[in-house]
Amino acid sequence: MSGDISAYRAACERGELVIQRCTTCRRRLSVPEPACPWCGGRSLVLDPASGEGVVHTYTVVHRSFAPGYRGREPYVMAWVDLPEGVRAFGHVVGCPPDEVRVGLPVRVTFHDDLPHWRPA
Numbered sequence: 001m002s003g004d005i006s007a008y009r010a011a012c013e014r015g016e017l018v019i020q021r022c023t024t025c026r027r028r029l030s031v032p033e034p035a036c037p038w039c040g041g042r043s044l045v046l047d048p049a050s051g052e053g054v055v056h057t058y059t060v061v062h063r064s065f066a067p068g069y070r071g072r073e074p075y076v077m078a079w080v081d082l083p084e085g086v087r088a089f090g091h092v093v094g095c096p097p098d099e100v101r102v103g104l105p106v107r108v109t110f111h112d113d114l115p116h117w118r119p120a
Contacts, residue, residue, distance in 0.1 A: 005032040007046055013113045018046040019084055030086040049088075051108035052120060053080035056087055060097045076100050080117050094118035 011018040020029040024041030035042050058078035064070050076092040078100070092100050093109065093116050106117035 008032045009113065011046060012110055012115060015110050017049040017051045017108045017115055019049045019086055020044045021047050028084060028086045031089065049082055049084050053082045053088065053106050053117065055092065055100060055102055055104040055106060056081045057102060058092060058100050078117060080106055088115060090114065091116045092118070
């Protein structure tokens with residue numbers, strides 16, 4: 001990928017969850033990056049992910065300062081542990097915020113061509 005995250009975005013547009021992997025040190029990255037944060041390698045490839053995970057931690061946003069999210073409150077932002085050994089970030093959708101819990105099994109869904117999470 002060499003610093004270009006367009007392939008990651010294209011996978012999201014197709015409804016596919018992928019994870020970057022550095023071909024130099026073989027570590028997986030939790031969010032798309034132009035270079036490996038561990039070794040600095042710029043040879044990054046995309047591996048398919050299962051799309052399943054478990055909520056690791058979350059927060060309920062009651063007052064957003066981000067212009068695109070004002071009026072959508074409350075909403076849930078979470079880090080999700082994936083079986084591939086990384087954490088993914090995104091909104092938890094498809095359930096009321098008070099039903100989200102640490103340990104909640106979730107499955108990827110895509111909104112606005114970005115990965116979000118819904119209860120499994």
